[in-house]
Amino acid sequence: MYLRYILFFLLSFTLSSSIAQIAGTYIYSAGVDAGTRTLSFKGSNFSDKSTGHMSGKYGEGSYSLKNNRLYLNYHALKDKDSSIYKIDISNNPSNFTRIYIQAFEEKNPVNGAGVTMRDKNFDVLFSVTTVVNGIADLTIRKHADIHYITIDFIGLNSVTIPFDKLKNKSSNVFVDFKPQLTMLETKRTDVYKVLNLFPEKLILSDLNGTELVFKRAE
Structure with missing residues (x-):
């Protein structure tokens, strides 16, 4: 029994030490013109920021280390500079919901914008797209699981509307999209193999076997 407690302590200590060792900020660059990716670790949380010539990406969430694997659990984030929307509402005597959506960017209709119904966990239930003149017209009869509607288009900040x-x-919903200068990472989990972890660098391998060498920030 005493030996079992010692083994448990050693395993717990090793795991805690591994997590503590990955604290700090590490920067990856594939070349002078390729931009950079910065991973920052603090406690059990991380942030992931990529820069490029046209735009950047940003994500954050929680992480864990298990069996030489690094799990990055990206959280769902809201746009910091969100697009604008306006709702004109009239009561509907029937047991269904009617939504007329028109999407614009700088007064120009946006065709092909995604209009997505999501549950309480922000997972997709179903979606449609805007067509001619940026219009989508929906009649929803079964909506027990719908908690949010998102309206988005590549390169533009999305809109999130509580379904209630x-x-x-x-309802008539008018969306005025704003340019998305920084794309937000989607909610997901990425897994990397930890090849080496030195005081001055972190070496990872992605699912394709690509080796990524992150140097610790000064």
Whole structure:
């Protein structure tokens, strides 16, 4: 029994030491013109920032280390500089929801914008796209699981609307998209193999076997 406690302590200590060793900021660059990727670790959380010529990417969440694997659990983030929307609502006497959506960017209609129904965990239930003149017209009869509606287009900040604002009503929604200078990472988990962890660098391998050498920031 005493030996079992000693083994448990040693295993716990090793795991805690591994997590502590990955604290700090590490920077990866594939070349002078390729931009950079910066991973920062603090406690059990991380942030991931990539820079490029046209735009950047940003994500954050929690991480864990298990069996020489680094798990990056990206959280769902809201746009910091969100696009604008306006809702005109009238009561609907029926047991269904009607939503008329028109999307613009600088007064120009946006065709092909995604209009997505999401559950309480922000997972996709179903989606449609805007067509001619940036219009999508929906009639929703079964909406027990819908908690959010998102409206988005590549390169533009998305809009998130709580479904309770529209439920059992007839609504006109007008969206004014704003350019997305920094793309947000989607909610997901990425797994990397930890090849080496030195005081001055962190070496990872992705699922494709590509080796990524991150140098510790000064």
